Amino acid sequence: MDYRDAGVNIEAGRAFVNRIESLVKDTYRPGVLGGLGGFGGYFEIPQGYNKPVLVSGTDGVGTKLKLAQQLNRHDTVGIDLVAMCANDVLTSGAEPLYFLDYLATGKLDSEQLAQVVSGVAIGCRDAGCALLGGETAEMPGFYPDGEYDIAGFCVGIVEKEQLLDGSQVKVGDVAIALPSSGVHSNGYSLVRKIIADGGYSWSDCPEIFQGQSLGEVFLTPTRLYIQPILELRRQDLEIHGMAHITGGGLPENLPRCLGEKQSVRIDKASWEIPPVFQWLAEAGTVPSEAMFDTFNMGVGFVVIVSPRDVEATLGSLNTQQQRAWVLGEVIDGEGDILGLG
Template identity: 50%
Template sequence: MKNSHSESYAAAGVDVTAGYESVERIRPMVESTYIPGVMGTLGGFGGLFAPDVSGMKRPVLVSGTDGVGTKLRLAQLMDKHDTIGIDCVAMCVNDIICGGASPLFFLDYIACGKNNPARIAEIVSGITEGCRQAGCALVGGETAEHPGMMPEEDYDVAGFSVGIVDEEKIIDGKALAEGDTLIGLASTGVHSNGFSLVRKVFDVEHADLKAPVAELGGQSLGDALLTPTRIYVKAVQALLKDGVDIHAISHITGGGFYENVPRMMTEGLTARIQLDSFPRLPIFDLIEEKGGIPRRDMYNTFNMGIGLIMAVPAGQADQAMALLDQAGEQAYVIGSVVAGEAGVELV
């Protein structure tokens, strides 16, 4: 690549040498995520990974893909780019773990109006942190300049992850039973969903995002909204490792409780959730009050303080709660599985 330079391409808005600089800046961060199974180094045409399938009867690959959505606009307005990569990883690996699969590797895609190597390095620092939290490797990615299609300061971030699980250990809801206990794992805030509504409520283009807000305990609105999505992979793995029989898992993303919880239910069963069993985070009270948003819409858009819900046998609920506490998770018994066709009831 020492001889790679095109003045004509640069004049059209794409500086290939900036791309090479970005790669060198992120190389140490990327390599910090490597786990057993990673083959080769950064810079190849494809990321290589050799999974350890010893002890598995029928290994199944599970994949998930997502982006950060319009939360990126907050990062751009705040000029803070080192956490949204965590969000990107979280939205993928939290979905994978719902099926009982352990994430193996992650790849990212960053599109930008102009390649700013320092900014790309900030973004990737969050991606690598997310990978470390999830215990997976960043084995590749792509940075693409889109001059004429995106403003120079604009960018978008997306990615995908691949995990593995033995077929007989897939969590698919088939074991759900009436009387199962529902455990909710606390979220860190809005996570990465509902930001089109959030941006409208607070008129973020004209708001003072860095001013302290009394309702948020003195934290600024921008910092509260940029709090990265919590990654639940290691918490779920701790339960599975200790023999907790998790019957179903739901990642509470866009669509809130009303859309996501029924996805973990099977025919004839409903999740009955007690709304007074867990605290609502101040950011959601502020959104509801400032936007005049009906309570049902809040629970149909946001996670409201619960980022992941698991159904476990009632007799294993205490064991699960103890393990989650040891894993550093704030967890709550939020309800139970009952007979019914609604999918979810909030009471």
């Protein structure tokens, strides 16, 4: 017997690497050293930093992958993967430099996984970071044929004195929200249960979605916030904190960027809950509190700024065609989010 008899095709793996090489190279930025094929990826720290701090983050896409695999559409989940990692790194004030991915599957399907990597490359280009390398593991007997899992790893850089760690946030600071593009990549176990228990099909087109199918709506990729936020960082604005609103929604994620004895009072009337969350709440009979504890509810990213810089921040984002609004205010408290009830 040989390795192929055990279910692993080494030649197919090599051919897959060759196939995605151009996708990877299209993401390269200054600082990349070498190319694919080594035991590690190399990146030179950019010049101009006095005390550079490297910020790292890792994440996956979760059970949203089940939907992609069920619908045999794999070109968006790679964007999700990059966004979940790069947006997290961004909250420290860091610029994403490079990204690595890990793909594991039962049987290597070159066409399927090339679609996944194409999404990763799109996400990396949008985030301005290089896809520096990765690993593709063929694991027969571990994953059923046609199924795969992906994980991502992002490294960014920030000047030490500009690192955001919660200590800069002050009572009276203002929270500015940037919209999500939908459910992003959290809460899909509940989404899938609502669809299954309600007897819905992913091809159904509820009127509220104006012609889009449930599959199209729920495969909408996670929004990347890197470029508009980095532009804010280049300006003379007092940005004191940032939060990426992922699993656990506003109640869990917004306090992560605050200092001790601080809370945020939210103005719930400041934005309209997007249709996808309205539909989920109704279709699954999900209480409002559970919705806010599970989903982003239309808020994908939050920036905490000094009161004097609110208008300038909103103006800068508007100039970049990035919608934003005043979400609330930092107050004395114990790390809770008020006003969502």
